[in-house]
Amino acid sequence: MHPTPATSPQQPEHRPAPATSGATGTVPATDGGTSIPTTSRPATAQPAAGELARLAAHEAGTGLAPAPVRLGDVVPAPEQVRPDPRADFTLSADTTVRVSPEPDARAVAERLADLLRPATGYRLPITEAQHPELADDIALVLVQQPDLGPEGYRLDVTPTGVRISAATAAGLHHGIQTLRQLLPATIESSTPVRAAWTLPGGSITDRPRFPYRGAMLDVARHFFGVDDVLRVIDHLTRYKLNHLHLHLTDDQGWRIAVESRPRLTTIGAHTAVGGSPGGWYTPADYQRIVAYAGERHLTVVPEIDLPGHTNAALTAYPELAPEGTTPVPYTGTDVGFSYLDPTNAQTYEFVADVLGEVAARTPGPFLHIGGDEAFAVKGAAYTGFVERAQRIVAEFGKTVVGWHQLAPAAHSEGRVLQWWGTDGVDPTTADAVRRGARLILSPGNHAYLDMKYTSDTPIGHDWAGLIDVRRAYDWDPATRVTEVPAEAVLGVEAPLWTESVTSLAEIEFMLLPRLPAIAELGWSPRATHDWAAFRTRLAGHGPRWTAAGIAFHRSPEIPWPTTPADPPTAQVAPPAPRPRTGRG
Numbered sequence: 001m002h003p004t005p006a007t008s009p010q011q012p013e014h015r016p017a018p019a020t021s022g023a024t025g026t027v028p029a030t031d032g033g034t035s036i037p038t039t040s041r042p043a044t045a046q047p048a049a050g051e052l053a054r055l056a057a058h059e060a061g062t063g064l065a066p067a068p069v070r071l072g073d074v075v076p077a078p079e080q081v082r083p084d085p086r087a088d089f090t091l092s093a094d095t096t097v098r099v100s101p102e103p104d105a106r107a108v109a110e111r112l113a114d115l116l117r118p119a120t121g122y123r124l125p126i127t128e129a130q131h132p133e134l135a136d137d138i139a140l141v142l143v144q145q146p147d148l149g150p151e152g153y154r155l156d157v158t159p160t161g162v163r164i165s166a167a168t169a170a171g172l173h174h175g176i177q178t179l180r181q182l183l184p185a186t187i188e189s190s191t192p193v194r195a196a197w198t199l200p201g202g203s204i205t206d207r208p209r210f211p212y213r214g215a216m217l218d219v220a221r222h223f224f225g226v227d228d229v230l231r232v233i234d235h236l237t238r239y240k241l242n243h244l245h246l247h248l249t250d251d252q253g254w255r256i257a258v259e260s261r262p263r264l265t266t267i268g269a270h271t272a273v274g275g276s277p278g279g280w281y282t283p284a285d286y287q288r289i290v291a292y293a294g295e296r297h298l299t300v301v302p303e304i305d306l307p308g309h310t311n312a313a314l315t316a317y318p319e320l321a322p323e324g325t326t327p328v329p330y331t332g333t334d335v336g337f338s339y340l341d342p343t344n345a346q347t348y349e350f351v352a353d354v355l356g357e358v359a360a361r362t363p364g365p366f367l368h369i370g371g372d373e374a375f376a377v378k379g380a381a382y383t384g385f386v387e388r389a390q391r392i393v394a395e396f397g398k399t400v401v402g403w404h405q406l407a408p409a410a411h412s413e414g415r416v417l418q419w420w421g422t423d424g425v426d427p428t429t430a431d432a433v434r435r436g437a438r439l440i441l442s443p444g445n446h447a448y449l450d451m452k453y454t455s456d457t458p459i460g461h462d463w464a465g466l467i468d469v470r471r472a473y474d475w476d477p478a479t480r481v482t483e484v485p486a487e488a489v490l491g492v493e494a495p496l497w498t499e500s501v502t503s504l505a506e507i508e509f510m511l512l513p514r515l516p517a518i519a520e521l522g523w524s525p526r527a528t529h530d531w532a533a534f535r536t537r538l539a540g541h542g543p544r545w546t547a548a549g550i551a552f553h554r555s556p557e558i559p560w561p562t563t564p565a566d567p568p569t570a571q572v573a574p575p576a577p578r579p580r581t582g583r584g
Helices: 049-059 103-120 169-182 226-238 283-295 311-316 345-361 379-395 427-434 469-473 504-511 514-523 531-539 541-548
Strands: 080-083 097-099 126-128 137-142 153-158 161-166 202-206 212-218 243-247 299-306 366-370 399-403 416-419 438-441 489-496
Touching (some): 097 103, 103 126, 103 169, 153 169, 169 202, 212 514, 226 283, 226 504, 366 379, 427 438, 469 514, 469 531, 504 514, 531 541
Parallel strands (some): 097 137, 137 161, 212 243, 212 489, 243 299, 299 366, 416 438
Antiparallel strands (some): 080 202, 153 161
């Protein structure tokens, strides 16, 4: 990875290590929300996220206190919950994790033990058994359960132990995310805590509503190192999201090495918004991200944005630019001015070289080709480029994904359009769906997590409106686009563009607490949708994030558990706003 911002070393599953230097200051949210750090450049190392979260709670005027956990307090809301108050189970120093002998199931058991050992201080040894039985233990069992599908699970808590059963390791993985939420919030501590580690009795039967549930991280506008990306993966997996879309290329920087096109990184990767230092992922870096995600049953979706958003690529290979002119490096935030020349045969050689290498390193089925805001490539020139790019993706054995601007182009088998509109009346996209396309829903005025929470939020944008937690939660992916049937909706995704986001703590501030709202839309049955119930369940996650050292926005919409008020917030001027238009 060359060069990268200094970031906190990644610990297993969200355990932050101390940072090596401090931030330049903090900016309190004037609406009573969490204070967040501000830095002049992403290369500046941030304070440990645990310190940030604790400081934020102090400055907001209240502390966070744990609350009792009930079986139904899970986020996303499970499909079916049957409490049994007589069946609580308490972990002890003698508890063992028993697991089916399959290697994938064993890996889930290892991750569960890694999650529980730091706070409990228990050994939690793992033993394999063909038919794991409960005896003051946790059992993870692979069984045939067709009704749960490939990601569903059943969790049973009885006085003799906890049993999670599923048809796949992915289902077991989602089950352990539920188990950790049923323990006291201090289970997220990285050091031993004296507590009764009691799980509420009863059973949960659960499976996802949509197969695709994801978030996007823009690493092109500001670059984020591997450790930061892995920590984002931990946040996604906590809420049963299963895709991470990485926006790897844009006008401001190219972030992935392509061995056949070395100048993309030696020249095109050294810039970022506002003059911040750039960076890129080596093949080994990208493999580390993909492997870490895969171990957590999460698919990486790489995006190479084409034919627009390509200024960084054109600084490296100017022969692909219109008239072959070399553009200057760009560190602003305007969009729509750069594009690959669609009439140049070398353009398609370039596209094949890049997409071929990225496809070869990506085990997941999807390859995202962007396709939005290519304002200078119009009509037949645009659709012709898209159709050739779609064929190239298919030749490499991948399913093409693109922003919904791809819709007018001819259909490609399995094509997925990512819809980021704000008005659900979109006949062009509806027509593409009739021709076979499926949709990922990312409405800009509900799911774009770079939008400000309120007008006083010190970072973010407002071109799609303000998005508080309720606005992120109160919409239905199945009905958001008119004339698109529910069965054509593959799922949901929450994009985070980073023109104004420069650090891991700022990523977390913008993700949380809105990311769980999007996760619930993707996972939970529509019948469970209830804002009042959701905000109450979500409130219990504040103490968890604090214990885990995760920075977040203390939204006044959520009834966070509180202790007596602390001293008031000190006022620090927010960073100067950057102009913003368009999607990302």
